[in-house]
Amino acid sequence: RAVVVVGPPFGAEVAAHGGALGLAIVENAAPERGMASSIALGFGALLELELDEAWLWPVDHPEVQVETLYAVRAAIGTHAAARPVCEGHGGHPPLIRRALFAALGRCEAELAGARSVLARADMIDVPVSDRGTIRDIDTVDDEVP
Numbered sequence: 336r337a338v339v340v341v342g343p344p345f346g347a348e349v350a351a352h353g354g355a356l357g358l359a360i361v362e363n364a365a366p367e368r369g370m371a372s373s374i375a376l377g378f379g380a381l382l383e384l385e386l387d388e389a390w391l392w393p394v395d396h397p398e399v400q401v402e403t404l405y406a407v408r409a410a411i412g413t414h415a416a417a418r419p420v421c422e423g424h425g426g427h428p429p430l431i432r433r434a435l436f437a438a439l440g441r442c443e444a445e446l447a448g449a450r451s452v453l454a455r456a457d458m459i460d461v462p463v464s465d466r467g468t469i470r471d472i473d474t475v476d477d478e479v480p
Contacts, residue, residue: 386433396467407461415434418430
């Protein structure tokens with residue numbers, strides 16, 4: 336089960352593909368409000384699902400290795416969140432326990448968005464060597480040849 340937050344300019348195309356995969360789709364009609372608006376919408380929608388945890392996974396981090404996900408999942412223990420850390424930098428995707436869903440659903444009102452919520456949370460850093468966790472791919476020029 337997953338929630339995908341979509342918005343212009345490619346929201347309709349992504350929503351159609353996500354819907355075909357059986358994913359829940361939430362539209363962010365005003366993504367210019369920033370990433371926190373999408374995170375808030377997504378985690379607000381997750382509150383409706385019976386999930387104990389969820390990945391906060393920005394679309395611009397497509398190269399994360401599956402081994403990293405297993406490592407983060409194994410390390411979370413009783414913590415409210417766990418995030419991969421590569422080369423001293425916090426990366427994506429963090430794994431978030433349900434206890435934080437409501438706060439992330441309101442993160443748009445926070446000064447630093449989701450970062451403010453996660454900074455206050457009981458989060459464990461999980462050292463990994465996966466550069467995909469810290470590599471943003473925002474443009475065609477960012478893509479790996």
